[in-house]
Amino acid sequence: xSTIVKHNTATNEVIERxxxxxxxxxxxxxxxxxxxxxxxxxxxxxxxxxxLDRLGITEDEAKLxxx
Amino acid sequence: xxxxxxxxxTTPDDTDLVKDGASAIRTLGSAIDTTxxxxxxxxxxxxxxxxxGDLIYATANDTPARLALGTAGQVLQVNSGAxxxxxxxxxxxxxxxxxxxxxxxxxxVDLTSISGSYIDLVxxxxxxxxxxxxxxxxxxxxxxxxxxxxxxxxxxxxxxNLENNGTATAIVATAGYATATGSNNNTWIYRIYNYAxxxxxxxxxxxxxxxENGGALIEVDFRGVYIQTSAISQINIVNESSTYSAGxxxxxxxx
Numbered sequence: 001x002s003t004i005v006k007h008n009t010a011t012n013e014v015i016e017r018x019x020x021x022x023x024x025x026x027x028x029x030x031x032x033x034x035x036x037x038x039x040x041x042x043x044x045x046x047x048x049x050x051x052l053d054r055l056g057i058t059e060d061e062a063k064l065x066x067x
Numbered sequence: 068x069x070x071x072x073x074x075x076x077t078t079p080d081d082t083d084l085v086k087d088g089a090s091a092i093r094t095l096g097s098a099i100d101t102t103x104x105x106x107x108x109x110x111x112x113x114x115x116x117x118x119x120g121d122l123i124y125a126t127a128n129d130t131p132a133r134l135a136l137g138t139a140g141q142v143l144q145v146n147s148g149a150x151x152x153x154x155x156x157x158x159x160x161x162x163x164x165x166x167x168x169x170x171x172x173x174x175x176v177d178l179t180s181i182s183g184s185y186i187d188l189v190x191x192x193x194x195x196x197x198x199x200x201x202x203x204x205x206x207x208x209x210x211x212x213x214x215x216x217x218x219x220x221x222x223x224x225x226x227x228n229l230e231n232n233g234t235a236t237a238i239v240a241t242a243g244y245a246t247a248t249g250s251n252n253n254t255w256i257y258r259i260y261n262y263a264x265x266x267x268x269x270x271x272x273x274x275x276x277x278x279e280n281g282g283a284l285i286e287v288d289f290r291g292v293y294i295q296t297s298a299i300s301q302i303n304i305v306n307e308s309s310t311y312s313a314g315x316x317x318x319x320x321x322x
Contacts, residue, residue, distance in 0.1 A: 002175075003172070003173035004173050004176075005171075005172050005177065006177050006179060007167050007169055007178050007179065008180050009178055009318060010179075010181075010182065012167065014169055016173055023175070027174050029211075030204065030237070030307045030308070031307055031308040033236070033307075034201070034202040034245070034307035035308070037202065041244065063225070066226065
């Protein structure tokens with residue numbers, strides 16, 4: 001169970017407590033979305049490496065084409 | 068008949084007879100009396116002022132009054148009724164007021180009950196560390212709907228990319244990458260514009276620099292919008308898939 005910090009800026013009261021079921025569900029949804037995004041980024045990196053391989057150029061050489 | 072240079076009082080000519088001297092003196096005396104009386108009535112009495120720094124102003128037509136010197140640092144201004152001058156403290160200028168500061172902990176930090184008395188909010192996050200590689204995101208008002216949109220310029224190891232972040236359930240501070248564990252000098256500065264307004268969408272921007280899990284240094288410049296008109300009274304700093312092990316957040320109100 002992860003925790004959540006609540007900082008009331010009006011009273012400066014800070015409490016840390018376990019996440020409620022709703023908060024935990026949202027956090028896990030964020031986690032799943034993050035994993036998807038990470039997988040997508042990794043797939044893109046793999047595709048990029050494969051493309052560089054097919055072109056027979058290094059990443060530094062590819063940067064020269066972009067800049 | 069001769070007259071004086073300034074007030075044209077009548078005086079005897081050099082050739083006048085001595086027997087008319089009394090009449091001439093009376094005429095001159097009467098003229099002087101009239102002039103002095105008139106001038107004295109038109110003059111501002113010096114007794115109006117009492118101390119060094121006193122000012123004289125008018126409370127009405129032909130009605131002088133005293134304004135005592137203000138205190139150190141005060142400026143002269145028009146009073147609220149726009150009827151008289153007054154000394155007052157100068158109006159406060161712009162600047163930042165710290166509303167909250169603390170250490171990042173747990174999986175999420177919520178800054179709640181944010182005062183609506185400022186123009187913008189600035190959130191500074193420094194030295195953020197996580198227990199595992201994790202993305203970072205920001206929400207407002209605990210809203211996890213598809214109400215956030217923006218574009219980012221991301222610079223990864225010297226290669227810039229322009230990204231359309233589309234419509235999302237949060238502003239993703241790491242722009243698709245994950246922070247690495249440990250100390251990486253990560254920092255983000257967010258600005259939320261016109262946050263207390265209740266009639267227009269809320270513009271949000273941030274600049275950030277962090278070490279990606281693979282080790283690359285990433286800089287991000289984000290411009291976006293929270294597509295809701297409600298005032299913002301809460302900010303949610305979300306660690307997507309781990310917990311915070313270090314880092315500081317400081318929230319400022321901007322006048």
